[in-house]
Amino acid sequence: MSKKITIALAGNPNSGKTTIFNNLTGARQHVGNWPGVTVEKKGGNLKHDDYEIKVVDLPGTYSLTAYSLDEVIARNFVVEEKPDVVVNIVDASNLERNLYLTTQFMELGVKLVIALNMSDLAEARGQKIEIKHLSEFLSAPVVPTVGHKNKGTDELIRAIVDMAEGNFNLDRVTIGYGEEVEEEIKKIEGLIQRDAGLMQGYSSRWLALKLLEGDEEVIKKVASEKEV
Amino acid sequence: MDRQKILDQVRRSSEHLKGIFGGDIETIISERRYGFISGVCKQVVMRPMEERLTTSDKIDRIVINRVFGIPIFLFFMWLMFKFTFIVSEFPMGWVEAGQEWLSDMVGGIFPEGSIPGSLITDGVIGGVGSVIIFVPLIFTLFFCIAILEDSGYMARAAFVMDRFMHKIGLHGRSFIPMVLGFGCNIAGIMATRTIEHRRDRFTTILVNPFMSCGARLPVYALLIGVFFPEKGGTVLYSIYILGIVIAIIMAKIFRKYLFPGPPSPFVMELPPYRMPTIKGVIIHMWERGVLYLKKAGTIIFAGCVLVWFLSNFPWNPQYSKDYDALKQKAEADFASGLVTKDTMDETIANLGNEQAREKMQKSYMGGLGRIIEPVVKPLGFDWKIGVGLFGGFIAKEIVVGTLGTLYAVGEADEESTPLRERIQADTWPDGKKIFTPLTAFALMIFTLLYIPCVASIAVIYRETNSLRWPLFAAGYTTALAWIVAFIVYQGGRLIGLG
Numbered sequence: 238m239s240k241k242i243t244i245a246l247a248g249n250p251n252s253g254k255t256t257i258f259n260n261l262t263g264a265r266q267h268v269g270n271w272p273g274v275t276v277e278k279k280g281g282n283l284k285h286d287d288y289e290i291k292v293v294d295l296p297g298t299y300s301l302t303a304y305s306l307d308e309v310i311a312r313n314f315v316v317e318e319k320p321d322v323v324v325n326i327v328d329a330s331n332l333e334r335n336l337y338l339t340t341q342f343m344e345l346g347v348k349l350v351i352a353l354n355m356s357d358l359a360e361a362r363g364q365k366i367e368i369k370h371l372s373e374f375l376s377a378p379v380v381p382t383v384g385h386k387n388k389g390t391d392e393l394i395r396a397i398v399d400m401a402e403g404n405f406n407l408d409r410v411t412i413g414y415g416e417e418v419e420e421e422i423k424k425i426e427g428l429i430q431r432d433a434g435l436m437q438g439y440s441s442r443w444l445a446l447k448l449l450e451g452d453e454e455v456i457k458k459v460a461s462e463k464e465v
Numbered sequence: 466m467d468r469q470k471i472l473d474q475v476r477r478s479s480e481h482l483k484g485i486f487g488g489d490i491e492t493i494i495s496e497r498r499y500g501f502i503s504g505v506c507k508q509v510v511m512r513p514m515e516e517r518l519t520t521s522d523k524i525d526r527i528v529i530n531r532v533f534g535i536p537i538f539l540f541f542m543w544l545m546f547k548f549t550f551i552v553s554e555f556p557m558g559w560v561e562a563g564q565e566w567l568s569d570m571v572g573g574i575f576p577e578g579s580i581p582g583s584l585i586t587d588g589v590i591g592g593v594g595s596v597i598i599f600v601p602l603i604f605t606l607f608f609c610i611a612i613l614e615d616s617g618y619m620a621r622a623a624f625v626m627d628r629f630m631h632k633i634g635l636h637g638r639s640f641i642p643m644v645l646g647f648g649c650n651i652a653g654i655m656a657t658r659t660i661e662h663r664r665d666r667f668t669t670i671l672v673n674p675f676m677s678c679g680a681r682l683p684v685y686a687l688l689i690g691v692f693f694p695e696k697g698g699t700v701l702y703s704i705y706i707l708g709i710v711i712a713i714i715m716a717k718i719f720r721k722y723l724f725p726g727p728p729s730p731f732v733m734e735l736p737p738y739r740m741p742t743i744k745g746v747i748i749h750m751w752e753r754g755v756l757y758l759k760k761a762g763t764i765i766f767a768g769c770v771l772v773w774f775l776s777n778f779p780w781n782p783q784y785s786k787d788y789d790a791l792k793q794k795a796e797a798d799f800a801s802g803l804v805t806k807d808t809m810d811e812t813i814a815n816l817g818n819e820q821a822r823e824k825m826q827k828s829y830m831g832g833l834g835r836i837i838e839p840v841v842k843p844l845g846f847d848w849k850i851g852v853g854l855f856g857g858f859i860a861k862e863i864v865v866g867t868l869g870t871l872y873a874v875g876e877a878d879e880e881s882t883p884l885r886e887r888i889q890a891d892t893w894p895d896g897k898k899i900f901t902p903l904t905a906f907a908l909m910i911f912t913l914l915y916i917p918c919v920a921s922i923a924v925i926y927r928e929t930n931s932l933r934w935p936l937f938a939a940g941y942t943t944a945l946a947w948i949v950a951f952i953v954y955q956g957g958r959l960i961g962l963g
Contacts, residue, residue: 332510336502337495365511374505411661412501413638413734414494417485419658421478428471435471448475449482450491456475459468 239284242401243291243318247311247342248326249335250297253354256384257326258294261394271310285394293320299334301341303454315347316439321401324393326352329359329366329381339375340412346440349377350396352389356381376407411442422446435459485749487742500736504624507735521737525621529735534625541618542644545609549602556601564594580780584773592769592866593762599862603679604754606648611749615741619644620734633713634720639669643712645753646676647705650921652753653678654928664724668716670925671723671938674917675712677705680861684912687865691885692905700906708913711945764920768859772867775830776852782827788820844911844950845904847893854911860918903962907954915946 246261248254259266262281271278279294295314296307303309315323323342327335342349351372359366372379378396382389399405413419425445429435435444447455479490486493507529528537568590575582613619619641627637638660646653653673660666685701693700792813799809825831833855834848841851849868857864868888891899916939917925925935 333499333502333506336505337498340498340501367509367511371505371509374509408662412498414497416656416658417482418490418493418497421482425471425474425478428467428474432467432471446494448471449478450494451479456472459471461468 239287239289241289241291242322242398243293243320244322244324244397244401245293245295245311245315245318245320246324246326247295247315247338248297248352248354249299249328249331249338252297252326252328252331252335253384254294254297254326257324257352257354257382257390257393258292260384260387260390261290262292276306276310283394285398288398290394290397293318298338300337301345302450303452309454315342315345321348322350322397323347324350324352324397325377326354326382329353329356330362330364332359332366336375339377343375343377343410344412344440344443344446346443348400349375350393350400351375351377351379352393353379353381354384357383357386357388373407374410376410378405378407414446418449421449425449485742485745487744496736496739497734500620500734503735507624521617521735524738525735528618528621529624534621535629538622538625541613541622545606545613549605549609553602553605557598560598560601564590564597568594580777583777584770587777588770588773589766591869592772592863593766599679599682600754600758602682603648604750606679607652607750607753608746610645610648610753611746612741614641614749615739615745617736617738620736624735633716635665635668635716639665642669642673643676646673646678648679648753649756650674650676650678650917651756651924654921654924655756657928664720664726667929667934668719668724670928671719671934672712672716674921674938674942675708675715675914677708677913678861680918681912683862683865684857685909687868687885687888688905688909691888692900692902700909704909704913707910711914711949715945764918765860765863768856768863768919769866771859772830772856772863775833776825776828776867778829779827782824784820784823786819788816792816840947843955844907844947845899845901845954846908846911847891847899849891850899850908854915857912858916858919860920861912864912901962903954903957907950907957910953911946911950913946914942914949916943 246254246258258279258281262283265283266279266281269278269280270276276296281292281294283290283292293314295311298305298308298311301308301312301315314320325339325342327339339349339351353366353368353371356366368379368381378400380389380393380396382393414422422442422445425448426441429441429444435441444455444459448459482490482493527533530537568586571590572582572586575585610619613622622644623637623640625637626640630636630640639657642653642656642660644653645656650673653676654670657666657669657673660669685704689697689700795804795809795812795816798804799806804812830852831848834852837851837855838846838848841847841854846854853864853867856867888900889898893899916922922935922939925938926932929935
């Protein structure tokens with residue numbers, strides 16, 4: 238009996254996500270549309286030891302707001318389909334901008350694995366990134382990869398499987414928003430936690446933050462009085 | 466319906482935050498995320514990411530520089546304390562004057578020597594007043610801290626101190642509560658809420674009382690004014706530094722034995738610099754300052770009334786001499802031409818003081834003092850100091866207030882020369898002076914280290930949600946205070962000081 242794992246690949250446009258996707262799945266790909274919209278949905282499969290891994294390639298996005306269709310699709314997939322692991326492909330040579338999306342996944346509270354892609358390019362520029370610390374700070378394993386040379390793919394798969402099996406024990410890091418904002422978050426979270434319907438799928442902190450940010454999609458869902 | 470409640474709360478929160486930050490919340494939140502990211506990158510990337518530097522990056526190059534970072538921080542701290550003391554000097558004078566005026570006016574309403582008159586002027590106005598005097602100082606300090614926080618500098622200070630804090634098993638985020646502790650330990654302890662991990666948070670809470678808060682300042686001011694008038698600044702600085710050193714040592718010990726575990730991963734956020742809004746700064750200052758006012762209105766008020774009661778009752782004790790008869794005799798001597806008017810006035814004043822002193826000795830407070838004296842005697846303290854320290858548990862300012870009351874002089878704040886003179890003149894039964902510079906120094910150290918005030922203890926209880934930690938904090942600080950004061954006093958005597 239093989240075990241099934243579903244993973245979602247997420248990352249900024251131009252982070253080398255497609256290359257990683259190809260490296261992971263090889264020829265076993267299929268292309269379709271996301272339900273209801275004409276945005277391309279790519280999926281694929283791979284086998285590793287006893288595991289059958291289903292890979293879903295999310296649209297390339299910089300964030301997970303409600304402002305663009307791509308972002309809403311990526312977000313809804315992660316929240317509603319609950320993949321076992323989200324693999325966030327991060328461009329090492331453009332770390333600062335790429336990590337914004339990472340913070341979004343951290344706040345969603347998903348099981349996260351970071352593929353630090355194009356790490357050769359960063360090194361060529363003389364940048365040294367401390368993987369261990371980065372991993373601690375993001376509370377996720379970080380695997381250096383070089384997509385176009387197919388480097389780090391095996392390590393990435395191993396990290397994904399370990400993560401799915403719960404073999405990583407990392408202290409969860411929360412992004413602090415300063416005393417005042419935290420106080421308001423706490424008030425809103427308190428109300429959310431009393432609402433069983435809202436507590437399915439989302440972390441209360443993420444919901445509170447999105448509400449404060451004025452995320453229309455989330456506000457609509459909360460106002461709809463249905464289960465989210 | 467509950468959903469509507471959530472959305473209403475969100476609207477209220479948004480309005481509130483808009484008021485503080487003067488901008489839209491989405492921007493604030495994403496700025497914080499970038500601050501987090503910027504902190505991550507500065508800590509994990511060995512070389513700057515891109516040469517595309519923002520203004521914030523340019524400022525950061527200097528402010529969080531490895532070499533200049535700490536000197537710059539120390540300079541800002543020095544500037545802050547300096548500014549606070551200069552600016553608050555005048556309003557403090559006004560508060561003091563207002564208080565004297567009020568005391569005289571209210572005192573005039575009641576007949577001399579009546580119980581309600583004594584309660585209101587000595588107990589309430591004198592006691593609470595000695596605390597209210599410090600309100601301008603506290604507010605100014607909080608004003609400065611709010612500017613440093615809102616501008617984004619405080620996050621840099623924490624970043625700069627992060628490496629140092631790691632050495633004592635904590636991290637940069639524990640640093641801000643420590644700085645706030647200089648204003649008021651309650652504010653400091655409450656600020657630990659931003660620390661996520663229990664082991665870091667509890668360690669920070671337990672050592673926070675060693676940050677010498679504003680309430681201890683009157684005690685130092687009184688003693689330094691009498692015994693170290695020349696070297697006041699140095700002595701004061703040494704007390705603050707001693708507090709910091711002990712906090713560091715204790716943090717290290719707690720982290721090793723009470724809360725073991727690796728330092729938790731922690732990202733120092735570096736949000737971009739922004740111009741603080743006046744409204745935001747005022748709100749911050751007010752939220753913290755009001756805690757101090759509340760403390761004066763509740764706990765200190767009750768404490769002062771209690772100290773007043775204990776030191777004034779029994780109201781008419783059995784005196785060893787008939788003071789009233791002796792006073793009448795002095796008047797009669799003057800009337801019959803035996804003595805001059807000056808001599809009569811002096812005799813009557815002396816008798817009055819002697820009577821007040823005897824009354825004090827026979828009061829409940831005096832009884833309490835005799836119980837305490839054997840404990841504090843090895844530190845060079847007599848029963849009056851012991852009682853003062855006992856009162857200081859209610860609020861550290863009360864040490865001064867109580868000494869003032871015990872030395873039977875009307876005014877008890879640190880400006881009053883009579884209290885200063887009396888402290889200097891007071892002797893043990895064998896004729897040796899009680900107060901020497903050495904005793905004074907030991908007393909300052911004891912005041913710095915011993916039991917946190919009752920309000921701090923209450924906050925420790927609330928923040929740790931268990932009785933264990935406030936009790937532990939009360940016990941270990943007092944034991945430590947006794948040991949350190951003992952070493953200083955006895956050691957000082959051995960090498961011939963005092």
